[in-house]
Amino acid sequence: MKRIVYVLLTLIMSLGLITGCGTENASQGTKQETHTITDIGGAQVQLPTEVKRIADLWPANNQVVLMLGGADKLVATTQYVQTLPWFSHIYPGIKDIAAPDRFGFDVQLEELQKVKPEVIIVNSKKQAEQVRQGGFTAVQMEFTDYKGLRDVVTMTADILGDKAPGIAKEYIAYLDKNIGIAEAKTKSLSDAERPTVMHIASGENLLKVDGTKTIIDEWIRYAGGKNAI
Numbered sequence: 001m002k003r004i005v006y007v008l009l010t011l012i013m014s015l016g017l018i019t020g021c022g023t024e025n026a027s028q029g030t031k032q033e034t035h036t037i038t039d040i041g042g043a044q045v046q047l048p049t050e051v052k053r054i055a056d057l058w059p060a061n062n063q064v065v066l067m068l069g070g071a072d073k074l075v076a077t078t079q080y081v082q083t084l085p086w087f088s089h090i091y092p093g094i095k096d097i098a099a100p101d102r103f104g105f106d107v108q109l110e111e112l113q114k115v116k117p118e119v120i121i122v123n124s125k126k127q128a129e130q131v132r133q134g135g136f137t138a139v140q141m142e143f144t145d146y147k148g149l150r151d152v153v154t155m156t157a158d159i160l161g162d163k164a165p166g167i168a169k170e171y172i173a174y175l176d177k178n179i180g181i182a183e184a185k186t187k188s189l190s191d192a193e194r195p196t197v198m199h200i201a202s203g204e205n206l207l208k209v210d211g212t213k214t215i216i217d218e219w220i221r222y223a224g225g226k227n228a229i
Helices: 002-016 059-067 085-090 092-096 109-115 125-133 146-160 164-186 215-222
Strands: 034-038 044-048 054-056 074-076 119-122 138-140 200-202 205-209
Touching: 034 146, 044 138, 054 059, 059 074, 059 085, 059 146, 074 109, 085 092, 109 125, 119 125, 119 146, 125 138, 146 164, 146 215, 164 215
Parallel strands: 054 074, 054 119, 119 138
Antiparallel strands: 034 044, 200 205
């Protein structure tokens, strides 16, 4: 059991490091360099090669932006992120930037207009449509497993540019290494030795639990357990 707890903590710590259109330059008469990425919703999104202003309205992805060295490019976050001590500890300035959402609900477009983001990261189709209708460039991201996590880290690094892609590769290698450690320690466990685990998703609703097709399910399985759901 101690071995299983150790492995689960290793995986959680690995996750914790991460649990605009091109415009014409009128003065130069030349077009700003751009590149195109495909987001999780299948949208082809054209972005400046050098993005300087990002609004990240997906709370979980704010830690990815910080991990990849993008703190100075973050011009908007969420109200929820600003309530979490971890973010303020890692990046004190996050308390002072815009938070144009209503705790995960509708985005206040007028607040976004004030900070002029070149790209807005969201994790729902509804939010993507809302900010695009407001004239902003949106990239929709989401993940439910480690493969999706790798894709999100890579896509976020592609948006940030600079040193971010290199940091992303280092993180993914670190993640894969820890997954390998976990699998090596638990692969020999028999079914009877694997504890059944229920992961409650929210302390506010004890009936909400994480089932299959979630990254929590992968945590449990890699750590040598079985999901109760």
